[in-house]
Amino acid sequence: MDRIAFTGVGKRYGPTWALRHVDAVFRAGEVVMVIGPNGSGKTTLIKCLLGLVHPTEGAITLDGKIIGGDPSYRTVIGYMPQISQFPAALTIGQLFHMMQDIRGLGPAEVDDTLIKELGLDTQLNKRLSALSGGTEQKVSAVLAFRSRPSILVMDEPTAGLDPLAARTVLRHADRVRNEGGTVLVTSHLMEEVEALADRVAYIQDGSLRFLLPMKEIFQATGEDRLSRAIPVLLSKTVPV
Amino acid sequence: MIKVFKYTLIDLARNRAMLGYALLLLLVSEGLFQLEGDPMKAFLGLVQVVIALVPLIAMLFTIVYGYDVLEFTQLLAVQPIGRSAILGGQVLALSVSLLLAQGFGLGLPLLVHFPTRVALVLTVTGSALVLVFSALGTLIALSQREKARGVGIGLGVWFVFVLVYDALLMWLMFALSDRPIEPWVVPLAALDPIDLARIMVMLEVDLAAMMGYSGALYKEFFGSTGGMAVALGTLMLWIVVPIAFAFRTFRGKDL
Numbered sequence: 001m002d003r004i005a006f007t008g009v010g011k012r013y014g015p016t017w018a019l020r021h022v023d024a025v026f027r028a029g030e031v032v033m034v035i036g037p038n039g040s041g042k043t044t045l046i047k048c049l050l051g052l053v054h055p056t057e058g059a060i061t062l063d064g065k066i067i068g069g070d071p072s073y074r075t076v077i078g079y080m081p082q083i084s085q086f087p088a089a090l091t092i093g094q095l096f097h098m099m100q101d102i103r104g105l106g107p108a109e110v111d112d113t114l115i116k117e118l119g120l121d122t123q124l125n126k127r128l129s130a131l132s133g134g135t136e137q138k139v140s141a142v143l144a145f146r147s148r149p150s151i152l153v154m155d156e157p158t159a160g161l162d163p164l165a166a167r168t169v170l171r172h173a174d175r176v177r178n179e180g181g182t183v184l185v186t187s188h189l190m191e192e193v194e195a196l197a198d199r200v201a202y203i204q205d206g207s208l209r210f211l212l213p214m215k216e217i218f219q220a221t222g223e224d225r226l227s228r229a230i231p232v233l234l235s236k237t238v239p240v
Numbered sequence: 241m242i243k244v245f246k247y248t249l250i251d252l253a254r255n256r257a258m259l260g261y262a263l264l265l266l267l268v269s270e271g272l273f274q275l276e277g278d279p280m281k282a283f284l285g286l287v288q289v290v291i292a293l294v295p296l297i298a299m300l301f302t303i304v305y306g307y308d309v310l311e312f313t314q315l316l317a318v319q320p321i322g323r324s325a326i327l328g329g330q331v332l333a334l335s336v337s338l339l340l341a342q343g344f345g346l347g348l349p350l351l352v353h354f355p356t357r358v359a360l361v362l363t364v365t366g367s368a369l370v371l372v373f374s375a376l377g378t379l380i381a382l383s384q385r386e387k388a389r390g391v392g393i394g395l396g397v398w399f400v401f402v403l404v405y406d407a408l409l410m411w412l413m414f415a416l417s418d419r420p421i422e423p424w425v426v427p428l429a430a431l432d433p434i435d436l437a438r439i440m441v442m443l444e445v446d447l448a449a450m451m452g453y454s455g456a457l458y459k460e461f462f463g464s465t466g467g468m469a470v471a472l473g474t475l476m477l478w479i480v481v482p483i484a485f486a487f488r489t490f491r492g493k494d495l
Contacts, residue, residue: 071320086312087312094250143315
């Protein structure tokens, strides 16, 4: 089932197009890995979906409805950003409570398993200003998963996390997919995410070069690792 | 909006810079009243603090806070709440905390040492200045991507309003004193919120005579209740207009 559809989406910053005419559909029950060089437009793409960036052209639909002024569509979305920064004077527990409160969720409606699994249950009274980068990312991961989202957007989710925590976060992303959710992950570290991904979207210079299932990529290139398959595939595809 | 306001206020209540500002104001106010034998002299010293320091701190604090919470604002913006609710909550929390800091550091000593009508006028105009410069700071922080540039523009705006504009106006009045410029003086003064606040307080302490030719003009206009209402209304405009632009900017802003 199609959940998210980008139709001719473009974003221009001054004279530069960060995204050019992107057409893509993301379905229920899949993990799509969004990859591409630095500054290729990956973050702009997901920010357009999240409503953080307003597309210059085109439209994005979620479950058939064009996303626009009404923020309620974000009820189903969980987002883990690349860089997190929280109000310095609040504690971890207060932040969790705040976001729950803002989303209007009751205690039974939130999923607290990740808090314990990432070892944050013993640090709930810790000030957010005193956190290491890794712990900030763990807090960010909890916030993304806590509202039980059916669409999960993660921007470089493993950056800054220790291997154990990274594996835990990706396992939960896998669970969201298995429960019928849609997961979009941008990552530079292909090996970490490729085991999880169903399809790969490759963006270069703002254009979507391809959006293909993993199996097709491996079959077309004869390679068994994404890091080796991508260059082969790019040399075969016609530049946009 | 109320939820964003509540948690932003909790964060600001523990903000060291905000607490430091409140204590600094208290120290200056108490110091002036303790050092000066005449409470009126101490009060006039405080007027200078309100005219110069309060707008600067309100503006810079708002700008710096705006940049500091940018990533968190992004996180709020991906929640199912509108942009206006986010900005509204943040602006309200900033305004309330700046006003509370001022109430504690300035209002309280005035109430204890100099409980007069003129002290009330200073408190009201000082509060209006806080809101004006916090509104301008919000607009600047939202319009500029770089923090250093935002702070620089904020300093520039403050400097123009606190000194440059006033000097230009004085120069204009003296240079054109042989022409019928009276109708222009009051509207021109209203274009500077600091000038407007200064005039309101000075007229109240009957120091307009010290302001010479312009003082006479101001007294004639602002001396009446209607004139005072116009002055307050103009200060309100100085709050509402930048905030309206800030909301418009934030709604269309790419975060």
